[in-house]
Amino acid sequence: MSEPEPSAEKAQAPAEPSQAPADASAAPAPPSGSENPTQAKAGTTLHQLAGIQIKGRAPKTGYERSLFGSGWKDPDRNGCDARNDMLRRDLKGIEAKPGTNGCVITSGVLADPFTGKRIDFVRGQGTSTKVQIDHVVALSDAWQKGAQKMTEEQRVAFANDPLNLLAVDGPSNASKGDSDAATWLPPNKPFRCSYVARQTAVKAKHGLWMTKSEHEGIKRILTSQCPKQAIPAG
Template identity: 60%
Template structure:
């Protein structure tokens, strides 16, 4: 049986409740923790004072008290911080808030940054130009600006750039007679070009070296070799191409020319090349923006010749054409303009030799006629007088098979019948000047 409680008996420390506040001695660990927290608070206050003055120190101290008070309110007590109740912790929390507000008001206000300073370059940055923005440089203009004198690129820069005019009114006849003898050498332009561009060419005797019968073409468009033989079904293997097509010229300035200028343009050797027939047909009237030779090795020379022709005659180019030509010439900037396309080749030499041989034969015939001895005088018997009958009227050319007759190649082309071949309706020898069996070619 336990002894009765004596209120006057001394207390035994071992019977005290360690959880009741105020009865247990403060532990060493709590003192250390309080010292660490206090030291951190003091350090924060020092840093705040150095960086922001008194306001920074008060803010740091307020944050420290705020943490201590908040911890005491949540836990109930913080013996290590000398806070024995929630009420005391709330007071510490309120003091921390007050210090935060006061310190925040004491913090220095940052000066507003001028708008100009926001865009100003840093001292280490490379200074930039303040000039007004310029229009981007046209790459073609930049390419032409660096071109050397006499080059096709430099000539391209002289051509006017405009849109394509309507094709209305175009017809082959607006460029005069096809393959006219504009140089008055006795040969039509087609045979002149064949003689210039073919090698091992042969010409028909008695034609003053004009009619080319055969030869070999090193075709620039396809980089192939083509055997040319004049005749029905074979002549078309080699055609003479207008490098700047007549229709293209019509839409880019030729409409304003007179007939003499158009005829000269259509027969200018600078604008003519003997080429593979099917390839020429595929080209049609395309310019450099829509057609280039299959042989890439010839494209620089091809567009240089187009530029040369357009510069000579004042034709313009479209913007797409200008870009296409510049794109080709960018890989061969030193490609020169073409100024002389009539230099004699092997074929032309054959033509010239045949012409000279024909001239010698005619001269010899005339010489024999003038040196012939006069006929002996008649004897006493007078020669009978002969009456020369009147010349019979010349009948018009017989109508071709089928009853079709064309007065000229112009009429045949207007009817859509050109070229007219031997044996076809409308063919006659007067339409076939070179006698190859193909009229109005």
């Protein structure tokens, strides 16, 4: 989750038996539609999930938002900060403030992935926060799963990585907080496959780990709903 701007701009699978059954042919077949991540097709999130390390959550001690940079940066150096880049990417019918080279988005329409609802975005005091930029893998969650070992430059890159950013409904973003997939999923069920795929891709890209319950939760969604879910581009 990303913190609202202060101004108007505002699962690892159960352990396998140590030995195979005496008659391997008698072993039960996996449920229809399910796949083992270690046997999943390359290019799928299930395959990528198999490479994510599983460890316990590290202490949150020492975490501060500022460790991931102060405010939004311009990672692609196009003159626009990451927040406005994401508004431009994710909203339709956008309008920009004159004289800003299209960098300050003043209005647009969001088809919110978290709720499935339409949100009319208007920049201004009391309205900007209706649409927030979510860190799909929350900064605090990242801190507890490997980001403590990152350099400052790597953490700033993580916090502004478009792969890890989505324009979403503000109240839903607040509800998510710094939860991972074991404790929070978007209310919009059809989006859950894309959501966990993006979380997995972000953690793989930045070398972060998952807890066992998080890994299991993601695997459960993928195997039951979308075993062929492709790895997100980015």
